[in-house]
Amino acid sequence: MAKKLFIRTYGCQMNVYDSARMADVLAPLGYAPAEAPDGADMVIINTCHIREKASEKTFHELGRLRQLKEQKAAEGGRMVLAVAGCVAQAEGAEIMSRAPYVDMVFGPQAYHRLPEMVARATREAGSGVLDTDFPVESKFDHLPEEQALQGHSAFLTVQEGCDKFCTFCVVPYTRGAEFSRPAGQILEEARRLVRAGALEITLLGQNVNAYHGEGPDGRDWGLGRLIRALAEIDGLERIRYTTSHPRDMDDDLIAAHGEVPQLMPYLHLPVQSGSDRILEAMNRKHKAEAYLRIVEKLRAARPDLALSSDFIVGFPGERDADFEATMQLVREVGYAQAFSFKYSARPGTPAALLELQIDEAAKTERLAALQALLAEQQLAFNRSMAGRTLPVLVEKTGKLPGQLIGKSPYLQSVVIEGTPRLIGSIVPVAISAGYQNSLAGTVETASPAALAS
Ligand code: 5AD
Ligand code: SF4
Numbered sequence: 001m002a003k004k005l006f007i008r009t010y011g012c013q014m015n016v017y018d019s020a021r022m023a024d025v026l027a028p029l030g031y032a033p034a035e036a037p038d039g040a041d042m043v044i045i046n047t048c049h050i051r052e053k054a055s056e057k058t059f060h061e062l063g064r065l066r067q068l069k070e071q072k073a074a075e076g077g078r079m080v081l082a083v084a085g086c087v088a089q090a091e092g093a094e095i096m097s098r099a100p101y102v103d104m105v106f107g108p109q110a111y112h113r114l115p116e117m118v119a120r121a122t123r124e125a126g127s128g129v130l131d132t133d134f135p136v137e138s139k140f141d142h143l144p145e146e147q148a149l150q151g152h153s154a155f156l157t158v159q160e161g162c163d164k165f166c167t168f169c170v171v172p173y174t175r176g177a178e179f180s181r182p183a184g185q186i187l188e189e190a191r192r193l194v195r196a197g198a199l200e201i202t203l204l205g206q207n208v209n210a211y212h213g214e215g216p217d218g219r220d221w222g223l224g225r226l227i228r229a230l231a232e233i234d235g236l237e238r239i240r241y242t243t244s245h246p247r248d249m250d251d252d253l254i255a256a257h258g259e260v261p262q263l264m265p266y267l268h269l270p271v272q273s274g275s276d277r278i279l280e281a282m283n284r285k286h287k288a289e290a291y292l293r294i295v296e297k298l299r300a301a302r303p304d305l306a307l308s309s310d311f312i313v314g315f316p317g318e319r320d321a322d323f324e325a326t327m328q329l330v331r332e333v334g335y336a337q338a339f340s341f342k343y344s345a346r347p348g349t350p351a352a353l354l355e356l357q358i359d360e361a362a363k364t365e366r367l368a369a370l371q372a373l374l375a376e377q378q379l380a381f382n383r384s385m386a387g388r389t390l391p392v393l394v395e396k397t398g399k400l401p402g403q404l405i406g407k408s409p410y411l412q413s414v415v416i417e418g419t420p421r422l423i424g425s426i427v428p429v430a431i432s433a434g435y436q437n438s439l440a441g442t443v444e445t446a447s448p449a450a451l452a453s
Pocket of ligand 2: 171
């Protein structure tokens with residue numbers, strides 16, 4: 001009988017990808033995915049260190065899982081409990097000592113060694129396994145081929161790590177230095193995903209547009225070159241990539257937005273702040289004006305490009321005028337969507353040590369004002385789709401009978417009336433309305449005259 005594996009995933013899409021690959025690594029050992037941790041033979045929590053109070057929340061969840069583990073033991077079974085991801089990477093030793101009932105703790109660069117770790121953890125029950133090295137070998141050379149694809153949209157990690165060291169961010173410490181997979185390996189994985197039914201692939205990396213991998217021709221390939229090669233794969237209809245840094249938005253990649261029809265007209269390009277003083281304190285290595293010029297170039301290449309960003313309000317030392325500069329930048333760019341956060345000090349990052357931390361009330365006020373403006377822009381953008389016909393990738397059934405959910409080229413959720421037979425295809429949808437977080441529409445059927453011609 002298959003052993004039950006439950007993985008809970010927090011944080012970014014790279015963690016979603018990593019969790020799927022952990023399941024791939026464990027499948028040959030007889031582990032099959034389960035829906036809940038109760039009674040599971042292995043539970044992995046794949047953590048995110050960017051979350052506020054990330055380690056406290058991890059210990060809290062471990063406390064609850066400990067009860068399930070004890071229950072399983074009382075029934076004569078054994079639950080292997082593991083902590084993976086960025087909290088594991090940053091606080092591995094602390095987890096092992098504060099939660100000794102945890103069997104395995106491993107970072108994002110070590111999960112290809114899961115079979116060895118599982119063997120050790122089950123052989124030497126009670127003595128935990130810690131693996132938070134940044135190994136010299138790449139895990140990508142040691143992972144099995146991925147299992148059946150769920151849905152028609154897939155993630156593919158092409159780059160990991162970050163050398164930018166923004167002063168608020170833990171990623172350079174938890175994910176390590178920038179690393180790009182060789183292009184040939186990525187193209188092979190993409191072909192397999194398309195054969196398994198993927199119509200859309202989202203290329204992932206903490207700094208995805210810093211991609212510089214070795215091409216099959218032995219040369220250095222940037223992300224633009226890689227995207228052009230991926231676009232030649234028959235059946236791959238949509239390509240996206242995330243997350244990008246403004247500094248790495250080179251001309252070839254910008255040009256690809258105008259030249260590669262499969263590259264979707266939506267880009268997540270975090271700016272964090274509109275104030276040069278704050279950008280400097282954040283060590284972002286770009287000014288607000290440079291960001292606006294990049295946006296201008298991108299829109300010249302692809303006029304309908306929809307933009308998204310991350311913002312942090314209340315960074316140490318942020319004055320009203322700095323915050324106003326952020327609001328002004330938002331008004332100038334006009335976002336289709338965005339994520340915004342109150343600054344919160346992460347232990348071990350330089351900004352956590354800065355004086356002039358902003359008080360909570362000011363952060364709350366600024367965040368509310370920014371989110372109101374972003375929500376207004378998002379609603380206006382969604383409403384502007386009404387009356388248009390958009391190609392929609394139909395992904396699943398909706399909550400109500402006869403409803404389907406799909407994705408527009410601009411990454412909007414589209415609620416469609418139609419038959420489930422359309423799942424897994426891209427169909428033209430006449431958009432009837434745009435709301436705050438979604439669009440509504442009906443599938444356009446070709447008129448008899450159009451069919452005849
Ligand atoms: N405080 C608030 N937001 C943060 N982010 C990263 N670190 C912090 C922090 N210390 C946000 C940034 C980043 C996104 C993934 O999370 O906006 O782009
Ligand atoms: Fe973090 Fe900055 Fe690197 Fe993004 S670019 S992962 S925010 S350090």
